[in-house]
Amino acid sequence: MTRQPDKAGATPAAQIPAPAAAGRMAGGDRRRQIVDVAMRLFSERGFRGTTTKEIATAAGVSEAIIFRHFATKEDLYTAIIDHKACSGEMADMEQPVAEAIRCSVAEHMSAKDDRAVFAHIALHMMQHHERDTEFLRLLFYSALEGHQLSRMFWERNVRTLYEFLGSYIRERQRDGAFRGADPLVVVRAFAGMIIHHSVTNTLWDKSRSLLNIPNEEAAREFTEILLRGIDAGPAKAAPARAGRADVAAIARASATSRRAPRAKKGK
Amino acid sequence: MTRQPDKAGATPAAQIPAPAAAGRMAGGDRRRQIVDVAMRLFSERGFRGTTTKEIATAAGVSEAIIFRHFATKEDLYTAIIDHKACSGEMADMEQPVAEAIRCSVAEHMSAKDDRAVFAHIALHMMQHHERDTEFLRLLFYSALEGHQLSRMFWERNVRTLYEFLGSYIRERQRDGAFRGADPLVVVRAFAGMIIHHSVTNTLWDKSRSLLNIPNEEAAREFTEILLRGIDAGPAKAAPARAGRADVAAIARASATSRRAPRAKKGK
DNA sequence: TTGCGGTAAGTAAGTACTTACTTTTAAAAT
DNA sequence: ATTTTAAAAGTAAGTACTTACTTACCGCAA
Numbered sequence: 001m002t003r004q005p006d007k008a009g010a011t012p013a014a015q016i017p018a019p020a021a022a023g024r025m026a027g028g029d030r031r032r033q034i035v036d037v038a039m040r041l042f043s044e045r046g047f048r049g050t051t052t053k054e055i056a057t058a059a060g061v062s063e064a065i066i067f068r069h070f071a072t073k074e075d076l077y078t079a080i081i082d083h084k085a086c087s088g089e090m091a092d093m094e095q096p097v098a099e100a101i102r103c104s105v106a107e108h109m110s111a112k113d114d115r116a117v118f119a120h121i122a123l124h125m126m127q128h129h130e131r132d133t134e135f136l137r138l139l140f141y142s143a144l145e146g147h148q149l150s151r152m153f154w155e156r157n158v159r160t161l162y163e164f165l166g167s168y169i170r171e172r173q174r175d176g177a178f179r180g181a182d183p184l185v186v187v188r189a190f191a192g193m194i195i196h197h198s199v200t201n202t203l204w205d206k207s208r209s210l211l212n213i214p215n216e217e218a219a220r221e222f223t224e225i226l227l228r229g230i231d232a233g234p235a236k237a238a239p240a241r242a243g244r245a246d247v248a249a250i251a252r253a254s255a256t257s258r259r260a261p262r263a264k265k266g267k
Numbered sequence: 268m269t270r271q272p273d274k275a276g277a278t279p280a281a282q283i284p285a286p287a288a289a290g291r292m293a294g295g296d297r298r299r300q301i302v303d304v305a306m307r308l309f310s311e312r313g314f315r316g317t318t319t320k321e322i323a324t325a326a327g328v329s330e331a332i333i334f335r336h337f338a339t340k341e342d343l344y345t346a347i348i349d350h351k352a353c354s355g356e357m358a359d360m361e362q363p364v365a366e367a368i369r370c371s372v373a374e375h376m377s378a379k380d381d382r383a384v385f386a387h388i389a390l391h392m393m394q395h396h397e398r399d400t401e402f403l404r405l406l407f408y409s410a411l412e413g414h415q416l417s418r419m420f421w422e423r424n425v426r427t428l429y430e431f432l433g434s435y436i437r438e439r440q441r442d443g444a445f446r447g448a449d450p451l452v453v454v455r456a457f458a459g460m461i462i463h464h465s466v467t468n469t470l471w472d473k474s475r476s477l478l479n480i481p482n483e484e485a486a487r488e489f490t491e492i493l494l495r496g497i498d499a500g501p502a503k504a505a506p507a508r509a510g511r512a513d514v515a516a517i518a519r520a521s522a523t524s525r526r527a528p529r530a531k532k533g534k
Numbered sequence: 535t536t537g538c539g540g541t542a543a544g545t546a547a548g549t550a551c552t553t554a555c556t557t558t559t560a561a562a563a564t
Numbered sequence: 565a566t567t568t569t570a571a572a573a574g575t576a577a578g579t580a581c582t583t584a585c586t587t588a589c590c591g592c593a594a
Contacts, residue, residue, distance in 0.1 A: 024557090024558065024559085024572095024573055024574075025573075026572095026573090027572065027573075030573080045315070045412075046313060046315065046316070046411065046412070048312070048313065048315055048316040049313070049315040049316070049412070051548080051549065051550080052549075052550060052551080053548085053549075053550090061573090061574075061575090062574070062575050062576080063550085063551085063575095064551085064552080064553090064574080064575065064576085065573070065574060065575085066551095067550085067551060067552080068572090068573080068574085071551095072550080072551080073549095073550065073551090137411060140407060140411060140470075141411055143470045143471055144313065144404060144407060144408055144411070144470070145312075145313070145316070150470075150471060154471050154472070158471070158477070159477065162477055162478075181488060181491075181492075182480070182488070184477070184478045185478065185480060185484075185485065185488045185489075186488075186492070188460070188463070188464055188467070188478055188485075189460040189488070189489055189492050191463065192459040192460040192461070192462070192463030192464060193455070193456040193459040193460060193463075194459070195459070195463050196455070196458065196459030196460075196462050196463045197455055197459060200455070203407075203410045203411070203417075204410055204417065204421050204425070205421065210425070210426065210429055210451070211429075211451045211452065211455055213449070213452060217452075218452065218455075221448060221449070221452045221453075221456070222452075222456055224448075224496065225448075225453070225456050225492070225493065225496030225497060226492065226496060227496075228495055228496045228497070228498065228500075229491065229492030229493060229494075229495045229496035230492060230495070231495065233495075291538095291539055291540075291592085292539075293539090294538075294539075297539080318582080318583060318584080319583075319584060319585080320582085320583075320584090328539095328540075328541090329540070329541050329542075330541095330583095330584085330585085331540080331541065331542085331585085331586080331587090332539080332540065332541085333585095334584085334585060334586080335538095335539080335540085338585095339584080339585080340583095340584065340585090
């Protein structure tokens with residue numbers, strides 16, 4: 001098996017996607033364009049999987065000008081973070097939560113219209129994910145590759161969402177509208193439905209071959225499940241206590257048989 | 268900024284993690300060991316981010332040995348898939364669903380003990396994810412990098428889960444135990460809670476700083492939310508119809524203002 | 535003695551980053 | 565209005581090193 005001349009057998013696609021801008025550009029514009037191109041490529045192939053040459057070609061310039069604008073490839077990444085964190089007036093990274101809050105969710109909250117509150121948040125998140133697939137992929141690559149972006153997003157966004165929704169749930173629990181349950185677990189359940197749905201759609205089932213529903217329907221159904229799920233109801237006790245005991249039982253059982261396959265090499 | 272002598276400033280960790288086996292090995296053993304090591308490294312740094320040199324060093328052999336066993340790096344990846352798909356009697360890739368089905372879930376199903384059914388599946392999946400973090404990361408890298416592994420897993424595992432749980436839900440709907448709702452959406456909601464919880468724990472919040480609960484508790488609460496969420500109940504109509512109409516409204520509203528930022532460069 | 539597990543030392547094509555040099559542009563000096 | 569100037573935009577061709585993969589050659593047990 002002799003070596004093939006073009007070694008890019010792995011991913012030959014997206015090689016010369018857009019020679020882009022032709023003429024000379026003002027410094028700031030070029031810089032922004034490079035960040036834009038880099039973001040796209042990093043989201044497609046990851047930080048390690050993207051070469052500075054590819055970025056240069058896609059931006060329609062020589063490699064050297066990338067290093068005129070950014071000292072290192074690493075710096076390009078942090079530039080992306082800055083760009084996302086504070087690009088003008090619409091900070092992308094705070095959009096999903098912050099905008100949702102501002103945009104009418106707050107009033108629904110004071111009106112205690114639970115369905116409207118949760119459905120709005122769900123729909124907003126889904127629409128955001130659908131529109132900015134690039135960013136979702138970037139986030140996952142970032143988490144896997146251990147870059148700052150994911151940590152920053154987690155602290156700024158996810159934490160905020162948990163606190164925000166969590167405190168609303170606590171309030172409604174005090175109202176007697178929701179049953180007693182750890183609000184953070186409830187938020188995780190809700191966020192899980194939404195985010196997993198988005199991730200599935202953008203990462204695994206792009207063709208929607210398994211499940212193809214419009215965002216509004218998904219948001220409505222997820223909200224319905226969650227709200228019925230945490231509804232205080234007419235003091236209805238959990239019918240089957242067997243389930244609980246049983247879960248604990250199999251937990252114990254399989255905890256013992258943990259060390260079976262992976263014990264082979266020291267350390 | 269002069270070039271540093273060791274350029275590995277990006278990720279200096281895990282460079283010489285395990286020189287591993289010393290002496291000569293039988294062909295088959297060595298092969299399996301290499302696959303094992305490669306799997307670990309691919310899950311940590313991705314396919315593109317892992318060099319054959321690193322794999323060789325971690326396996327305690329020279330690089331040439333790797334290419335004696337596997338024609339290309341790509342081949343190593345497919346070997347991982349084969350290893351996962353049909354390693355002896357316990358096919359790892361079919362474990363989460365298939366084993367859960369065999370192991371007592373089936374009886375709970377025929378007994379129509381919904382809580383036991385869902386809690387068992389949830390707990391089983393979570394435990395599997397927790398034990399095999401490596402595989403979870405591998406799956407995500409695979410999805411992002413566009414390798415076969417993720418597609419194969421999706422077809423073999425996720426599809427099965429959806430069909431399996433979906434048909435049970437349909438059955439219970441016919442029984443009048445569950446309210447009418449798209450079973451696939453319900454499965455997505457449930458799987459979302461579980462998988463997002465696992466993914467969060469292994470990818471984003473490893474320290475559990477946001478939410479730290481044992482798997483059994485998470486499984487129990489997620490099950491509770493889902494089952495109450497789809498319970499047929501005493502024919503209780505959805506209280507606030509406002510939520511539904513409203514969701515459709517904001518969907519329409521934001522659909523118009525879609526093309527704002529990303530319209531700049533042609534393709 | 536031969537087949538197999540193993541290695542040292544390549545090789546060609548990347549890979550991040552530099553250097554030395556040319557062109558464009560826009561404002562200050564004439 | 566023209567010339568000067570100088571900063572900034574740009575390039576071609578490196579540099580030092582990595583990377584996937586090869587070749588030629590060991591040593592040892594059956």
